[in-house]
Every structure is written in C-alpha cells, then in structure tokens.
Amino acid sequence: MDKSPKCSRCGKKAIIDIRYREEKLCRRCFLKFFEKRVHRNIEKNKMIKPGDRVAVALSGGKDSTLTLYILKEMLNKVKCELFAVTVDEGIKGYRDKAIEFAKRNTKELDLTHIIVSFKEIFGYTLNEIVEKNKVLRGARGPCTFCGVFRRRALNILSRELKASKVATGHNLDDESQTYLMNFFRGDIESSLKMNCDESISELFVKRIKPLSTTPEREIAAYALVKGIPFHMDECPYAQEGMRNVVRVHMNKIESTFAGSRENFYYFMNEIIKHLKTKEKMKFKLSSCILCGEPSSKEICKVCELLKIIRG
Ligand code: SF4
Ligand SMILES: [Zn+2]
Ligand SMILES: [Zn+2]
Structure with missing residues (x-):
C-alpha cells in the first residue's frame, strides 16, 4: 500500500x-x-499599475529570479514594462557566478538586463572595501557597506533608466528578520520606512516586494519544482552580520511554533500602520549636502561610509 x-x-x-x-x-x-499568495500581495498593496516601468533588482539568487519570472508572467494581465538591473558588488568567486545565472534567466525571458558595479559608482569593489576596513580596524562589517552601497547603486541606476518602481526579491524571512533587527537596534524609523506607500523623495524610486509574504523555503521549492535555474552559493561574508544570528533564532522559533514568523510579520505591519495613521508619521527625505542624494541626515550614509574607507 x-x-x-x-x-x-x-x-x-x-x-x-x-x-x-x-x-x-x-x-x-x-x-x-504559491502564485495566489504572491498575486494577492501585489494586488492588495497596489504594487503595480498599468503603464509602470518596473526594474527588477536581479542578483541571480532564487528570490530575485522568481520575482522576475512572476512579474514577467503577469505582464499579460497588467500592461507595464519590465527589465532587470544587477548591482555587481565585487565579491570575487560569488557575485560573478550569480551574474551568470542572472544573464541566463533574462535571456530566457527575453528581457533587457543592465549591470552596474560598485567599482564604477563608488570607486571600490566590496572586496577592496573589506580589506581597507580591516587595515583601518573599522567596526562595521561587510554587510553594512554592501547594503548601503547596493541600495544607492540600485536607486541611481533605476532613476537613470526612468523606472517608476524597483521590485526586489525580499521574502517573508528577510522582512521579519529586518523588523527584529530594527527592534534590537532601537531603530523604529527604519521599520516605518520599510513599506512606505508614499514617495519619500522625488529622487527615490519606489520599492515593491512581491514576495514579502512568502517564506523563503517555499521560494526555493517553487523554483526547483518549476526547474528555474538560480545561484545557490552563500556569500562568503554572510556569517558576519547580525542578520545571521537573528535568522538562526527565528528559524528555531518557527520550527517549534509553526506560523510564528508570519504572525510576527503581520503583527509588526499592523503596529507600523497604526503608528503611521495615529501619529501621522510621514517621511520626507531631504538631500545630502555632499552628494545631493536622498538622505534623512545632513550627510548621507554612503558619504559617511566612503569617508571611513578613504581614511
Ligand atoms: S551577505 Fe552581506 S556582503 Fe554578502 S551580499 Fe549579502 S549584504 Fe552583501
Ligand atoms: Zn493537490
Ligand atoms: Zn551623500
């Protein structure tokens, strides 16, 4: 039997x-x-409207690759433009391999793919930044530089390409981890900005996260079931950040109490929504006095970090 x-x-x-x-x-x-949940997330949060020009931030990993495939399938229903952008941080033996997957998938889907590097925009690869930071005995880990510079590179590139939205592959695990990390850092402002539905600056291209309600495990399963190729290696710097500690603990809680991750994510979303309406907390970014890019402080994080590595 x-x-x-x-x-x-x-x-x-x-x-x-x-x-x-x-x-x-x-x-x-x-x-x-799987598809129903992603479509519901896109529709409920009005992520895409006809006429949008959507840039998918494609790393080559499973999350951004699936975001690209799902949005491409939706093009039949919503008339918008779609293309892919990749930021090459300059992590030797890791990002170069991921970019090969990104190229293969955009070719398969017949989409335009534009790549920009940290070296071109900031003058250093991430490997060089990490080395410089070691010499200077800097306290910040590779992920701090990587995350801040990647967001900036992505925004500059998408703005130049006149994208109306940037779609990222953030999944439910990422989003819950970020909420918890902000919590431990006492950084409520970052959580309030996470799902900003209003434009926070004319220079800032709005972000959408179609997979934000989907667990990472199911994204991997979907890609494998559908036979979608993606880059599986782990970044050599991945173990160094706070995110890694938070991830391990959240996974433990989820495996003991199934549904905790989803409940936590919706709980945080409700709190943030409540704070925004009750306290009328709206964010408008001003411009960095050094580079002119959007910033909540006089000098933006990118300029602050560049100053550190320039010594
Ligand atoms: S793990 Fe850190 S260094 Fe590696 S790609 Fe992610 S943010 Fe960048
Ligand atoms: Zn069935
Ligand atoms: Zn600046």
Missing part, C-alpha cells in the same frame, strides 16, 4: 508540508497556492 503523504486538497501525492497551514500539497496545488 502506498504510504506516501497525500495532498490535503486533492488527494494526489504531496510534495511539500505547509506546517503553518496544517496542509500537505501536491505539485499542482502547491504552485497554485
């Missing part, structure tokens, strides 16, 4: 256990479940 688990919806052979929904799903039901 066949003892393999059965799909809770149709009785066919299950391929995945969605513990927090107490459901086991077969290939067909899983793909449907």
Whole structure:
C-alpha cells in the first residue's frame, strides 16, 4: 500500500508540508497556492499599475529570479514594462557566478538586463572595501557597506533608466528578520520606512516586494519544482552580520511554533500602520549636502561610509 503523504486538497501525492497551514500539497496545488499568495500581495498593496516601468533588482539568487519570472508572467494581465538591473558588488568567486545565472534567466525571458558595479559608482569593489576596513580596524562589517552601497547603486541606476518602481526579491524571512533587527537596534524609523506607500523623495524610486509574504523555503521549492535555474552559493561574508544570528533564532522559533514568523510579520505591519495613521508619521527625505542624494541626515550614509574607507 502506498504510504506516501497525500495532498490535503486533492488527494494526489504531496510534495511539500505547509506546517503553518496544517496542509500537505501536491505539485499542482502547491504552485497554485504559491502564485495566489504572491498575486494577492501585489494586488492588495497596489504594487503595480498599468503603464509602470518596473526594474527588477536581479542578483541571480532564487528570490530575485522568481520575482522576475512572476512579474514577467503577469505582464499579460497588467500592461507595464519590465527589465532587470544587477548591482555587481565585487565579491570575487560569488557575485560573478550569480551574474551568470542572472544573464541566463533574462535571456530566457527575453528581457533587457543592465549591470552596474560598485567599482564604477563608488570607486571600490566590496572586496577592496573589506580589506581597507580591516587595515583601518573599522567596526562595521561587510554587510553594512554592501547594503548601503547596493541600495544607492540600485536607486541611481533605476532613476537613470526612468523606472517608476524597483521590485526586489525580499521574502517573508528577510522582512521579519529586518523588523527584529530594527527592534534590537532601537531603530523604529527604519521599520516605518520599510513599506512606505508614499514617495519619500522625488529622487527615490519606489520599492515593491512581491514576495514579502512568502517564506523563503517555499521560494526555493517553487523554483526547483518549476526547474528555474538560480545561484545557490552563500556569500562568503554572510556569517558576519547580525542578520545571521537573528535568522538562526527565528528559524528555531518557527520550527517549534509553526506560523510564528508570519504572525510576527503581520503583527509588526499592523503596529507600523497604526503608528503611521495615529501619529501621522510621514517621511520626507531631504538631500545630502555632499552628494545631493536622498538622505534623512545632513550627510548621507554612503558619504559617511566612503569617508571611513578613504581614511
Ligand atoms: S551577505 Fe552581506 S556582503 Fe554578502 S551580499 Fe549579502 S549584504 Fe552583501
Ligand atoms: Zn493537490
Ligand atoms: Zn551623500
């Protein structure tokens, strides 16, 4: 007798256990479940409208690759333009391999793909920044430089390409981790800015995150089931940040109490929404006095970090 688990919806052979929904799903039901949630997230949060020019921030990893595939499929329904942009941080043996996947997927989908590097914009690769920072005994880890510079590079490039939105691959795990990291840092402002629905600066291209309600594990499963190629290696600097500690602990909580991650994410979203309406907390960024880019302080984070590595 066949003892393999059965799909809770149709009785066919299950391929995945969605513990927090107490459901086991077969290939067909899983793909449907997955796509429905992403589409609902896009529609509910009015992420895309006809006429938009959407730049997908494509790293080559599973999250951004799936964002690209899902948005491409939606083009039949929503008439907008889509293209991919990649920021090459300059992490030897890691990002160069990921970029090969990004090129392969944009070619497969017949989409324009533009690549820009840290070296071109800031004058240093991330590898060079890390080395300089070591010599200067700087307290900041590689991810601080990487995240701040990548966001800036992405914004400059998308603005130059006249994108109306930048779609990133942030998933439910990323978003919950960020909320928790902001919490531990006492940084409420960053959480308030995370899902800004109003434009915070004319120079800032609005971000959308179609996968923000989807767990990372299901993204990997979807890509594997659909046979979508993506870069799987881990960044050599990944173990060094606070995110890694938060990730380990959140995963432990989720595996013991299924659904905790999703509950935490929606709980935080509600608090943020409440704060924004009740306290009328609206953000408008001004411009950095040194580079003119959007900034909440007189001198932006990029200029501050560049000053550190220039010594
Ligand atoms: S792990 Fe850190 S250094 Fe590596 S790509 Fe991510 S943010 Fe950049
Ligand atoms: Zn089924
Ligand atoms: Zn600046």
